[in-house]
Amino acid sequence: MSDDLAPATGTFVALRNLLFTVAYEILGSAADAEDVLQETWLRWAKVDPDQVRDPRAYLIRITTRQALNRLRTLQRRREAYVGPWLPEPLLTAPDAASDLELAESVSMAMMLVLETLSPTERAVFVLREAFELGYDEIAAAIGKTPAAVRQIAHRARRHVDARRPHRTATPSEGEAVVKAFQRAVEASDLEELMQVLAPDVVAVSDGGGLKLNAMHPIVGVDKVIRMFLGSMQKIGGTLSTRPTQVNGNPALLFSFDGRLDGVVALRIEDRQVTGIYYVRNPEKLSRLERETALTLR
Numbered sequence: 001m002s003d004d005l006a007p008a009t010g011t012f013v014a015l016r017n018l019l020f021t022v023a024y025e026i027l028g029s030a031a032d033a034e035d036v037l038q039e040t041w042l043r044w045a046k047v048d049p050d051q052v053r054d055p056r057a058y059l060i061r062i063t064t065r066q067a068l069n070r071l072r073t074l075q076r077r078r079e080a081y082v083g084p085w086l087p088e089p090l091l092t093a094p095d096a097a098s099d100l101e102l103a104e105s106v107s108m109a110m111m112l113v114l115e116t117l118s119p120t121e122r123a124v125f126v127l128r129e130a131f132e133l134g135y136d137e138i139a140a141a142i143g144k145t146p147a148a149v150r151q152i153a154h155r156a157r158r159h160v161d162a163r164r165p166h167r168t169a170t171p172s173e174g175e176a177v178v179k180a181f182q183r184a185v186e187a188s189d190l191e192e193l194m195q196v197l198a199p200d201v202v203a204v205s206d207g208g209g210l211k212l213n214a215m216h217p218i219v220g221v222d223k224v225i226r227m228f229l230g231s232m233q234k235i236g237g238t239l240s241t242r243p244t245q246v247n248g249n250p251a252l253l254f255s256f257d258g259r260l261d262g263v264v265a266l267r268i269e270d271r272q273v274t275g276i277y278y279v280r281n282p283e284k285l286s287r288l289e290r291e292t293a294l295t296l297r
Contacts, residue, residue: 007049012041015056017293018131019063021106024294025126026067026119028087028111030287032074036066057137064123064141071119082209084217086277087111088284089246089263090292096248097171102296103248104168105130108277109267111247112204113163117156124149125156130296169268171250175243177268178250182241185252188229197221198272203228208281211262224276235261244288253288254278263288 012019019040023033040062052058078085087108097103104110114122123142127133128149135146135153142149169177177196184192203224207213212234218227232239237256244253244263251265262285267275279285 005045008045008047011049011055012044012059015059017295018056018297019059020292021294021296022060022063022126022131023067024090025106025111025114025130026064026123027071027074028115029074030088030090030292032070033067036063036070039066057133057140060127060131060133061137061141064127065143068119068123068142071122075119082207083213083215084204084206085115086204086206086279086281086284087115087247088287089251089265089279090287090294091290092245092248092294093291094245096294097174097245097250099248099296100168100170101130102294103171104165105296106247106294107249107267108247108265109165109275110160112277113160116163117159120144121152121156121159124152125160128153129157129160132296165267165269165274167269169271173271174250174266174268177271177273178243178252178266181266181273182243182252185228185232186239186241190225193225194221196273197224198269198274201272201274201276203276203278205231205278206281206284208283210282211280213278213280228276246288248294260285260288 019037020033023036024030027033040059043062044059049055117125120142124138127138127141135149139146139149180192180196184196199221201221201224203218205213212231214227218224235256240255242253244251246263246265249265251263253263254261262278262280265277266273
């Protein structure tokens with residue numbers, strides 16, 4: 001590393017986890033977020049840090065622009081995706097669950113809600129609600145006026161509020177529900193599954209065309225139980241599950257005959273499971289081998 005790049009490198013490294021979180025929340029893909037960070041670094045390395053008044057705001061602005069460009073490309077790719085698309089799950093450190101704001105912001109349930117926004121709405125919502133940027137800063141990042149950003153933020157917040165979990169479980173509540181779900185699944189206990197799953201539970205599975213999955217979300221406790229237990233029989237082998245933490249929330253790793261099959265993340269409200277998100281696509285499981293540091297600050 002040249003002496004000229006040392007200050008820029010130090011600043012970028014210090015903010016890297018924050019910038020990755022920005023890109024990941026906008027894109028829902030860790031692999032694409034890493035590419036965005038690489039593009040951000042290449043642009044940052046050409047800038048004289050001494051001429052930048054606020055490096056944090058400047059780097060978030062570059063990251064947001066690159067993420068938006070990539071998101072528009074990804075949306076076309078996702079239209080051709082085989083079956084339902086789920087965000088790439090990230091193994092997170094235990095202390096991530098204690099940051100309730102972070103845990104809700106990057107949860108699989110919230111990430112799916114963000115998928116229903118337009119690219120610009122998603123970027124504005126993430127920057128405003130998760131990272132608490134001002135309207136002027138967001139306007140500079142997305143090329144809109146502050147007045148337009150304010151309107152977009154209001155529209156996006158109203159849209160998300162209508163779809164987000166009404167009551168997010170505390171870490172202890174979440175762990176208790178996950179354990180109950182784990183016991184019920186391992187024992188194929190229909191009665192306990194009926195107790196732990198909400199009547200209107202929704203199950204979404206993502207195989208990406210590489211593994212078996214339901215081609216549409218399954219709604220209703222009876223249908224979900226039949227689908228879930230039926231899928232495990234089709235996969236075959238001896239099921240084992242292991243608690244873990246994905247995107248700051250409790251989850252389960254599913255293995256058959258000792259081989260990792262996928263990860264199940266749960267949306268929990270009022271001590272019942274209202275959403276099951278089963279990521280089986282092997283191309284999305286690489287981030288379960290090591291923890292990913294996420295931060296909103």
